[in-house]
Amino acid sequence: MTEIDIQTLPYRQGVGICLLNRQGLVLMAERRDSPGSWQMPQGGVNKGEDPSLAVLREMKEEIGTDHARILEKYSEKLRYEFPDWLQNRRTFRGKYRGQEQEWFALLFLGEESDIDLSGAHEPENPEFIAWKWVDLSETPHLIVPFKKKIYETIATAFAPLASSLRSGTIS
Numbered sequence: 001m002t003e004i005d006i007q008t009l010p011y012r013q014g015v016g017i018c019l020l021n022r023q024g025l026v027l028m029a030e031r032r033d034s035p036g037s038w039q040m041p042q043g044g045v046n047k048g049e050d051p052s053l054a055v056l057r058e059m060k061e062e063i064g065t066d067h068a069r070i071l072e073k074y075s076e077k078l079r080y081e082f083p084d085w086l087q088n089r090r091t092f093r094g095k096y097r098g099q100e101q102e103w104f105a106l107l108f109l110g111e112e113s114d115i116d117l118s119g120a121h122e123p124e125n126p127e128f129i130a131w132k133w134v135d136l137s138e139t140p141h142l143i144v145p146f147k148k149k150i151y152e153t154i155a156t157a158f159a160p161l162a163s164s165l166r167s168g169t170i171s
Contacts, residue, residue: 011079011100015055017041018105018136018154019068022171024162025133027108028142029063029117032129038142040151041128042101051102059106062127064116068106071170074157077102078150101150105158107170136162 017040019027028038043058045051052070060066081098119126134142136159140151164170 006081006097009095009097011098012096013045014042014099014101015045015051015058016078016101016103016150016154017055017059017062018103018158019059019063019108020071020105020136020158020162020165021108021133022165023133024136024164024166026136026139026162027063027115027131028134028139029128030130032125032127034144035129037144038132039144039147040139040154042099045102052104055102055104055106061122063131064118064121065108065110065114067110067114068108070104071107071161072105072158074103074105074154078153080147080150083146103150103154103157105161107165 019041021027026040028040031037031039041059041062043054043062045054049057052073055070056066056068059068077100079098079100082096115131117126117128117131136155139155140148143151161170
């Protein structure tokens, strides 16, 4: 069997979802495959799909709702590489070296009862088992280490939006 040089593999194209409520808190969800691991929803972009549509589709698939509006898109794509242990156990094995994501801040317009982790809208297995609202500044401390730099970047970039929501200047 030929060993694959991970560095020659492409990045999977994706979107990240920083879903904020009217109090300026962000939704974090606990992974089904790794209890105790929390993250913001994220997902892949289909070939030819507009990322601003992919973010709403992925949100619906992963947390059961698309009751939100896009507030802002981060100006750059952000990348992370899969660690070796993940390369060896994931369905992406041998296909991607990591993910390149476009991140969006969205305002949640629904009710908490709209959030549904049952997987009713997920074409694959449900990804999450629990969710909670947290302060955006806490997210880098909750995420797995290989995604921490991205979460630090997003927490800083979207902090003014969270602050504006807390103060009521965004509605």
